[in-house]
Amino acid sequence: MKITVSEKKTEYEVVIGKGFLSSFGERFSVSGKTLIVSDDGVPQKYAEEVAKGLKSVYKFVITQGEGSKNLKNFSDVLAFMLENGFERTDNVVAVGGGVVGDLAGFVAASYMRGVNFYNVPTTFLSEVDSSIGGKTAIDFCGVKNSVGAFYPPKGVLIDTDTLKTLGKRQLSSGIAESVKMAATFDKELFSLLENTDDFERDAEEIIRKSLEIKKRVVENDFKETGLRRALNFGHTVGHAIESACFPRLLHGECVALGMLVFSSEEVRER
Template sequence: MRRVTVPGPVPYEVVIGPGAQEELSLVLAGTAKAAVVHAPPLAALAGAAVETLQTAGVAVEALVVPDGEAAKSADVLTGLWEEFGRLGMTRSDAVVGLGGGAVTDLAGFAAATWTRGVRFVTVPTSVLAMVDAALGGKTGINTAAGKNLVGAFHPPVAVLADTDSLTGLSDPEFRSGLAEVVKCGFIADGEILRLLSADPSGRRDTEELIERAVQVKADAVGEDLYDLGRREFLNYGHTLGHAIERVEDFGWRHGEAIAVGMVFAAELAGQAGLLARADVHLHRTLLEDMGLPTRYAGDWARLQAVMRVDKKARGASLRFVVLDGLGNPRILTDPDQAWLDAAWSAVSGGQL
């Protein structure tokens, strides 16, 4: 079993490996009540979690929410609050978010807001959730204004990344998660790039790739929980990526949109004279080898408008995470429109 500690005021551990979910009984030992929040396709895994907690003496119930981004709505959140009330949950109880990033985002926000905060454990079941959404304490829901604009910082007390749950993950979902892994390679850990160049499927070195990506995020979160500095670099590729997700009404997988966003950010850095053409090219070739999209043709004017309400925006300023060389991220504020147009042309096939 691999273990990574996320430092901070209240450190917690990310457990990575087969059977990690069984540690729920240790993490929540002595807890009176718990709710396991999950989507319908994961009923069997949720049932196993319930059984594990019941064996430990916890009064627990599984609560079903919609699958995917449909879970991250105010209506679903209100429904969870009502269920917590029905169960009589108090501040000494706990919420378990079992599933992909959407479910852990929702369950974490419900935990953050119920009685002003109850303990929260994530049991991520996708690569994407294991390396990104399930750790770091960012929780939230989507609104008509944008993705994740309503939320709270509420770190979990533990993350149990049970790799057994990845066996049934579809290839598209697995690849989508790898986009967040390769992102960590571009911004911090070159060994990730080497491993994925040797095996673009990511299947051979899955646990090491997850551990390395988790370590990159843990280092950033431990230094900057509230996203005011270094943690912002984890949003590499996300400014355009989130805009694509919203414009496509979340019909694109997160990792697919972020892959295009990383190519755009690399092209933007190239236009600004920060990133060598060879490294810009590496973004496109490696992502393509991994089976991820690198092009997107859409409404450029609309995408720019959406990007201006991104969480990294400050007032009227448009801000992007870019690379000043591989492994050296920085913020580029209000880039020249000609640079933006040229980067967009590179990912859209010349459409402006």
């Protein structure tokens, strides 16, 4: 299954399927040096599968969690690339969740004014939401996503087999982002989320529908000046909850609480 996304005069493919991580290099015709950025919570086998077929592979592993989206890690990855002679024609690949994608994407946007960036999301949250849209960022001075860039990937590969290694809380966290998409733009997706009795069977369809919603939005409002702000539903309060409760609550859990706040009768009446 493929979705073509056009962002900022750039067009790229999102490929969705099962058991095909090892096809990454051939599928996107990746050449030159490749840095795979991951975290210590991502099964090592995923990065190993992505590395198959690539000629010159380097790896950088960060600590799992939002706390790793910091200036030090950003600087350390850039220094690692300089030390290993990366050029502007080389590649950065994020293999992991939203934190990995945000950090690796911002590194790719910044190194030598921009190198090729690819995203291989391995959490449900990143597969339904943050893998496309071009937002990259780190947290700075205690403010979430305050330093970053809009930088679209060259390609996105989503292998739903990666969901098999996620716990229930991580899956639920991702579902919250799908609920956000459905509540703001697609009642059919909302119905699917509400009525599914076999998540594994419906996961690919939920991912596809969620990404098609985001695709339509970001193609019309890449830099979030209007319509795209609707995708922040639940995030204004959610980010505040996340900052106050980190690391006890996951991002999607905080977004879900934020949506509840703004769906309350008291808020609607205002």
